[in-house]
Amino acid sequence: xxxxxxxxxxxxxxxxxxxxxxxxxxxxxxxxxxxxxxxxxxxxxxxxxxxxxxxxxxxxxxxxxxxxxxxxxxxxxxxxxxxxxxxxxxxxxxxxxxxxxxxxxxxxxxxxxxxxxxxxxxxxxxxxxxxxxxxxxxxxxxxxxxxxxxxxxxxxxxxxxxxxxxxxxxxxxxxxxxxx
Amino acid sequence: xxxxxxxxxxxxxxxxxxxxxxxxxxxxxxxxxxxxxxxxxxxxxxxxxxxxxxxxxxxxxxxxxxxxxxxxxxxxxxxxxxxxxxxxxxxxxxxxxxxxxxxxxxxxxxxxxxxxxxxxxxxxxxxxxxxxxxxxxxxxxxxxxxxxxxxxxxxxxxxxxxxxxxxxxxxxxxxxxxxxxxxxxxxxxxxxxxxxxxxxxxxxxxxxxxxxxxxxxxxxxxxxxxxxxxxxxxxxxxxxxxxxxxxxxxxxxxxxxxxxxxxxxxxxxxxxxxxxxxxxxxxxxxxxxxxxxxxxxxxxxxxxxxxxxxxxxxxxxxxxxxxxxxxxxxxxxxxxxxxxxxxxxxxxxxxxxxxxxxxxxxxxxxxxxxxxxxxxxxxxxxxxxxxxxxxxxxxxxxxxxxxxxxxxxxxxxxxxxxxxxxxxxxxxxxxxxxxxxxxxxxxxxxxxxxxxxxxxxxxxxxx
Numbered sequence: 001x002x003x004x005x006x007x008x009x010x011x012x013x014x015x016x017x018x019x020x021x022x023x024x025x026x027x028x029x030x031x032x033x034x035x036x037x038x039x040x041x042x043x044x045x046x047x048x049x050x051x052x053x054x055x056x057x058x059x060x061x062x063x064x065x066x067x068x069x070x071x072x073x074x075x076x077x078x079x080x081x082x083x084x085x086x087x088x089x090x091x092x093x094x095x096x097x098x099x100x101x102x103x104x105x106x107x108x109x110x111x112x113x114x115x116x117x118x119x120x121x122x123x124x125x126x127x128x129x130x131x132x133x134x135x136x137x138x139x140x141x142x143x144x145x146x147x148x149x150x151x152x153x154x155x156x157x158x159x160x161x162x163x164x165x166x167x168x169x170x171x172x173x174x175x176x177x178x179x180x
Numbered sequence: 181x182x183x184x185x186x187x188x189x190x191x192x193x194x195x196x197x198x199x200x201x202x203x204x205x206x207x208x209x210x211x212x213x214x215x216x217x218x219x220x221x222x223x224x225x226x227x228x229x230x231x232x233x234x235x236x237x238x239x240x241x242x243x244x245x246x247x248x249x250x251x252x253x254x255x256x257x258x259x260x261x262x263x264x265x266x267x268x269x270x271x272x273x274x275x276x277x278x279x280x281x282x283x284x285x286x287x288x289x290x291x292x293x294x295x296x297x298x299x300x301x302x303x304x305x306x307x308x309x310x311x312x313x314x315x316x317x318x319x320x321x322x323x324x325x326x327x328x329x330x331x332x333x334x335x336x337x338x339x340x341x342x343x344x345x346x347x348x349x350x351x352x353x354x355x356x357x358x359x360x361x362x363x364x365x366x367x368x369x370x371x372x373x374x375x376x377x378x379x380x381x382x383x384x385x386x387x388x389x390x391x392x393x394x395x396x397x398x399x400x401x402x403x404x405x406x407x408x409x410x411x412x413x414x415x416x417x418x419x420x421x422x423x424x425x426x427x428x429x430x431x432x433x434x435x436x437x438x439x440x441x442x443x444x445x446x447x448x449x450x451x452x453x454x455x456x457x458x459x460x461x462x463x464x465x466x467x468x469x470x471x472x473x474x475x476x477x478x479x480x481x482x483x484x485x486x487x488x489x490x491x492x493x494x495x496x497x498x499x500x501x502x503x504x505x506x507x508x509x510x511x512x513x514x515x516x517x518x519x520x521x522x523x524x525x526x527x528x529x530x531x532x533x534x535x536x537x538x539x540x541x542x543x544x545x546x547x548x549x550x551x552x553x554x555x556x557x558x559x560x561x562x563x564x565x566x567x568x569x570x571x572x573x574x575x576x577x578x579x580x581x582x583x584x585x586x587x588x589x590x591x592x593x594x595x596x597x598x599x600x601x602x603x604x605x606x607x608x609x610x611x612x613x614x615x616x617x618x619x620x621x622x623x624x625x626x627x628x629x630x631x632x633x634x635x636x637x638x639x640x641x642x643x
Contacts, residue, residue: 081523083477116610119547119561119589120635121415121459122517122524124428124435125472125479125501128456132477151434152456152474156412161386163607 061103066178069099076134078172080115083130085137093134096176097141108178110134112152115168120154127152134174235280236366238273239308239333240266241287243326244295245316251324252348258316258324261351265326268355269312271399272373273362275616276599277623282308295329303333310339312362323347328358330365340365352401353642360641370596373398376639377601378416378425379614381405382632386610391634393427393440398594398638400628406440415590417460418639419486426450426460426469437471439486451484451492459504462486463511463531464553470495470505470514481505481516483531495533506551506558507531508574515539515549515558515574526560528574539576548590554597557619561589561602569602569617582621590634595641601627603634 058064067074073092076085085093100106112131114123131150139145160167243262250257255264263284270283288302295313303311311331318324327343342361344354353374360371381394393406393413406425407413414435416427425440429447437457438447450469451457458479461470469486472479479501484492496502498520505516515528518538524547526540540546544564551558555574562570562579567587572579587605594601594616601616604626612634614627627633 081519116605117567117587119524119563119567121472121503121590122501122519122547124414124456124458125474125503128474128479129477129501132474136477153412156389156391156414158387158610161610163610 061106063178063180066099066176070095070176074177075173075175077169078130078174080168080172081118081126083126083133085133089134090137093137094141097138097143100138100143100147100178103178106178107147107149108176109149109151110138111157111175111177112150113157113171113173113175114155115171116155116158116163117168118155123154124152127154130172130174134176138176236278236310237308238279238281238310238312238362239287239303239306240270240273240281240283240312242266242284242289243314243316244290244292245318246292247318249318251318251351252322253324253351255351258318261324262314262316265314265316265351265355265358266312268352268399268401269359269362272356272359275623275625276363277618277620278363278367295327298331300331300333300336308333310362310366312358314358319345324351324354326351326354326358328354328361330362352397352399356398369598371641372594372596372598372638374642375595376418376422376642377614377627378418378427378637378639379629379633380414380416380635381629382612382634383409389610393425393429394633395425395442396629403630406442415459415635415637417462417637419462420464420466420640422639422642426462428458428460437469439469439488448488450488451482461505461507463507464509465511468507470507472503472505479503481514483533493533495529496536497533504548506549508551509553509555513551513574515551517547517549524563526558526572526576539574540572541576542579550592552593552597553595557597559591559593559600561591569600571600571619580621582617582619583615583624588615590636592637594638601636601638603636605634 058068073095076089076092100108110131112127114126128150131152135148135150138148158171160170243265245258245262248257248259251261253261255261266284270281273279273281290313292315295315298311298313311333314326314328316324316326323345325345329341330339332339340361342357344357346354356374359373364371375398376395377398378395381392382389384390390409391412391414392409393416395406396403412430414428416425418425424442426437427440428435429438435456435458437450437460439450440447450471455473455475457471457473459472467486469484470481472481478499480494480496481502482492482494484490500518500520502516502518505514507514512531513528514531515526517524518527524545525538526546526549527536527538529536544562547561547563549558549560557571558574559571562568567589568581569583569588569591570579570581582600585604586607588602591600591602599616599618601614603612604615605612612632614629614633614636615624616627617624
């Protein structure tokens with residue numbers, strides 16, 4: 001079965017199940033991230049990886065591997081207009097740092113985002129501030145700053161499309177993306 | 181490609197112009213006679229009119245021509261052009277709260293000879309207070325000459341006239357020039373119709389929106405895309421001389437401010453830095469560029485010579501986000517946005533960065549300040565629940581809201597400081613459109629654009 005070709009309703013149910021699973025995983029630490037977070041990263045990766053004869057996951061050290069290993073912790077979330085790293089963020093960034101230390105040749109970009117309820121230019125600066133906060137924390141954990149770059153998308157690239165608190169909470173984020 | 185303002189003696193139809201020394205900008209209302217209301221068409225529709233009572237009725241019939249010949253314009257022959265010109269003028273004069281123009285569709289067509297000798301009886305009978313007449317002439321070299329005359333119907337006098345010789349591609353500009361002539365003569369305000377707008381054209385779904393730099397005339401005509409949409413483009417600003425645009429592009433993957441040369445189609449970074457740059461602005465004389473740059477997550481405002489090559493001067497130096505900036509018309513001060521006190525608020529400083537003072541103290545957050553070209557007001561986005569366009573005095577007093585919607589942001593001014601332009605985002609869908617509102621806040625309209633639109637920025641009136 002492939003999720004990509006699934007009937008929309010089936011896909012929705014699956015998505016809901018995965019979201020629930022995600023919520024359970026995070027229930028101990030997700031303070032301000034919405035309860036149904038993180039979005040499940042695994043399905044697309046699994047679908048797009050060609051199935052060889054042997055049991056396989058993503059290539060170790062690849063971005064796909066990073067996403068799969070992080071189980072949602074490739075993204076950290078922020079309160080409105082804030083950019084501080086709280087306990088949940090610190091746990092996620094620690095997991096990211098551990099992975100990155102296993103692959104010392106890997107570089108990563110941290111993408112900072114804001115929700116739609118801000119003015120465009122301020123949100124660009126705010127996204128940069130959030131990405132930099134994440135980067136600084138990773139560096140404080142011992143990562144070489146030269147391996148990390150930041151980019152802000154302001155409010156231009158939301159992941160949740162609603163105009164409501166739950167969507168905005170998902171969009172106030174910094175996402176670490178490793179460079180293959 | 182010349183756009184020539186004709187000296188008066190070149191005017192085909194000269195007339196004994198006795199200009200009225202003084203016209204009241206808000207003319208006294210005249211009662212419409214019952215007889216006039218039974219007349220067909222024309223200016224007699226005041227019964228169902230919802231606009232304020234002081235609107236001035238202006239008749240704008242088709243421009244006449246000495247000979248109906250083919251032209252190289254999109255409007256066809258000189259006769260077709262005569263109608264199109266009157267349509268463009270009518271459309272310009274609508275929606276600004278001052279006039280009630282009636283276009284050529286509902287009006288009789290004057291003869292060529294009547295352009296300088298109107299049949300005032302016809303127009304007063306229709307209740308017209310003002311009358312615009314004009315003519316089109318195709319010249320031997322392919323260029324066009326357009327004349328424009330404004331008459332006071334009750335006084336039976338010409339108030340002002342103008343004439344322009346243009347290449348066919350610029351025919352709409354003569355209509356805007358005529359509308360500017362009428363507008364400034366009757367309102368006492370500076371002209372603004374013959375100007376252009378840069379903005380961001382938006383298409384596609386909310387999470388993968390394509391954003392392209394685009395330009396158009398002040399009425400939405402002559403629309404042109406500048407960038408392809410492969411890189412996100414945001415926040416354009418027209419250079420005061422219209423030769424270039426400042427804007428933000430994700431060209432090469434990171435947000436940076438570029439100067440885009442409209443003549444060569446080439447662009448350059450305003451500053452060689454690996455740090456992201458945002459929020460570009462011109463000084464009124466075009467000699468300086470303001471931009472905001474983030475270093476280590478901290479954003480400050482810088483000033484650099486527009487000619488390129490100079491060292492940037494840092495104007496702000498506080499923890500937090502200092503961003504944007506808009507010069508006062510005399511170039512001596514800059515109004516900008518900063519969250520140094522917590523949320524976004526408005527500050528004013530001298531153009532060298534000294535004497536930074538907060539001016540917004542009315543609750544909520546205050547963002548994207550833009551100084552009026554007349555100097556007397558600052559337009560901004562007020563965030564308190566909804567996002568509304570508002571104006572304050574340069575001292576921060578006299579807060580007045582111009583709009584009330586879910587999310588209106590990024591106001592910029594018309595060249596004459598009478599109209600504020602901004603973009604409105606629809607809740608949920610995220611769809612955007614450019615809107616204009618006059619300073620009373622009563623006259624709001626959506627600007628026609630081929631696709632969704634944001635970040636409008638007006639250039640100056642063209643010479």
